[in-house]
Amino acid sequence: MQEWLLVVFRTVLTIVVLFLLTRLLGKRQVSQLSLFEYITGITIGSLAATIPIEMDGSWYLGIVSLLVWIGFSFGIEFLTLKSKTLRDAVDGHGTVLIKDGKILEENLKKERLTTDELMEQLRSKNVFRVADAEFAVMEPSxxxxxxxxxxxxxxxxxxxxxxxxxxxxxxTVIMDGEIMDEPLATIGLNRKWLDVELEKIGVAIENVFLGQVDSYGQLYVDLFDDQLIVPKPQVKATLFATLKKCEADLEMFALSTDNKEIKDMYEQSSIRLAKVIDNVRPVLTR
Incomplete structure (x- = not known):
């Protein structure tokens, strides 16, 4: 086999093996890394890079080394799930940097963190004054x-x-002008309902870049043409306003009659409706 074909074969093989092994290690390997995970990532990358271009007959030993390293990492992760002591030794533990609104300078030095770096980290959390922070800790990651x-x-x-x-x-029920039937079915809706909702706001399906339905059945759309303004759903607001109007009408009817029996009926109905409004207010006003 020609050398360039051999390199292509080894590269594809390395990519497949590396992908499968990374899936085995889990999502932590591609999130914020601990010290051990950082070392693991560098080592795996270095091994994977050398395998495709190793021209002597022992290139497969790189695959063996990769498998051993992944197996060792997997074993360490399994053991850290079982042992708090080992977890602290491998991943480390958090370091308190601010306590009761005061910076702990000794801990800053321990983590080799400058004041400027601390302030940068605080600003990333929307904290611009140290006095606004009650407590801050540097995580193992x-x-x-x-x-x-x-x-x-x-x-x-x-x-x-x-x-x-x-x-x-x-x-998400519409994406790039195409209707997504599975999400629609998930919330118990269909294309006919979607067509009616789009007709209410005067929008054609092919003009919708993204369409979403919330848990209350309200449709929100984003159009390809950003100059067009689409009215926001008002179903909940309209229903809440109608209920409040009915409550006010019942109170007015109670005040406008001299018949005690009818007055009591209107007053009791108003009280019951007020309780219903209180119950549905969290849904209709969010």
């Missing part, structure tokens, strides 16, 4: 996790005591 002080934490519905409805996965 090298990233920094930050806990803001209570007064600087973002407001959430939970902190305000507001109940919100659970959010389910949004389905």
């Amino acid at each position: 090298g990233g920094i996790s930050v806990l803001l002080t209570k007064e600087n934490l973002p407001i959430t519905p939970n902190s305000l005591g507001i109940k919100v409805a659970p959010e389910q996965e949004t389905q």
Whole structure:
């Protein structure tokens, strides 16, 4: 076999083997790396690069070395799942950099992290004042996790005591002007429903770059022509406004009659409707 064909064969073989072995190691190998995973990535890359161009008869030993290294890495990862001590030895553990709003200079020196680098990491977390950080720790992967002080934490519905409805996965039903039947079926809809919704906003299917349906059955579309403005869905807002109007009408009817029996009926109906509105408010106002 000619040398160039041999190189092509070895390269393809190396790519296939490397892909399969990386899949075996899992997604951690392509995410933020620990120290051992960093070393593993470099070594695997170096071995894989030399295999295709090794011209002597022992090129297959590179494959053997690659398999041994992957097997060793896989074994280490398995053992670290079972042993906290080994996990700390291999992956390391977090280092506290800020505690109670104060920078721990000794820990900065230990991690060889400058003040400028610390501030850069904090800014990447939208923290521009050290005083706004209650706690910060450098993770084994090298990233920094930050806990803001209570007064600087973002407001959430939970902190305000507001109940919100659970959010389910949004389905992409149109992509590049083509209808995606499987996502439509997943949420119990069909092409006829989609055609009706597109007709409501006056858009043709071939003009839609991306279309998504949320868990409440509202369609959102992005058009190829960015100059066109598509109205946002108003179904939930309209329904909520209608319910509030009905509640107000019932209260007005109760005030406009002198018949006690009818007045009580309207008042009780208004109270019951108000309870219904409170129950559906998280769904209709999000």
